[in-house]
Amino acid sequence: MRVVLPVKPQSQYATSVHKNYQSSACGPTTVFVLLRYLQPTSQQKSINQLYQLLGCTKIGLFSYLLIRNLKKLLGPAYEVGNCRLHDALLELEAGRPVAMKFDRYFSLHFFIKGDFNYHWVPLIGFERTNDDIILIIQDNGSPTRDSMIREISYEKNRKILSFIKVAPKSSHQ
Numbered sequence: 456m457r458v459v460l461p462v463k464p465q466s467q468y469a470t471s472v473h474k475n476y477q478s479s480a481c482g483p484t485t486v487f488v489l490l491r492y493l494q495p496t497s498q499q500k501s502i503n504q505l506y507q508l509l510g511c512t513k514i515g516l517f518s519y520l521l522i523r524n525l526k527k528l529l530g531p532a533y534e535v536g537n538c539r540l541h542d543a544l545l546e547l548e549a550g551r552p553v554a555m556k557f558d559r560y561f562s563l564h565f566f567i568k569g570d571f572n573y574h575w576v577p578l579i580g581f582e583r584t585n586d587d588i589i590l591i592i593q594d595n596g597s598p599t600r601d602s603m604i605r606e607i608s609y610e611k612n613r614k615i616l617s618f619i620k621v622a623p624k625s626s627h628q
Contacts, residue, residue: 458547459580459591462492464603466596467502476506477598481575482516483509484595485554486525488577489621492552500528516575518556518617525621534622540588540609543618544581553578554619555592557612567615578618579604586610 467484468477476483483505491499500508508528510520518537526535538546543553555578559567580591588609596602609616 457580457582458544459604460492460547460550460552462488462552462577462579462593464488464593464596464601465491465502466602468596468598469502472502473506476503476511479511479513479515480506481595482521482554482556483511485575485577486521486621488593488595489552489554493621493623518619521554522619529621532624534620534624536620538618538620540613540616540618542620543578544588546620546622547578547581549622551620551622552593554621555590556617556619557615558617559615567612582606 465484465488466472467480472480472484480502483502486505486509487499487502490497505511509516509524522535522537526533529535538553543555546553555576557574557576574595576592576594578590579593582589582591589606590609590612592605592607594603594605
């Protein structure tokens, strides 16, 4: 089974993103993409606003800050928290993208050669194979290219991956 959600891409290097934020705006960009998908009719905060509201820094956005500050921003109508791969895949099957972080540094896996060293991306789909799970991500771009869909191996990256779900509480009742 292959699941791919029709998530609208967004580059953290777009001209609308403050120049000083761009290199560390992957976390706020990921949240922006998730919220735009989950709340298509609501007034959206900009990536620059999310950068400030979520507590992003020049070295990036820590998971605990994303969770704590996004809970404050969304209020009690949403569940925001860490989840395991199994739960992330269930979220995708339910039609909700998940925030996914690659982290070689704070996970203390310095020598793992993953697809990224430290980077947040929207997880928008997956496909199971005989010996792996292919994770489908919406990469947030680079200074020289726009955002694009990429497929990565869970097995190759599993030790440096973490997942955060953002789900309306009414969907779990």
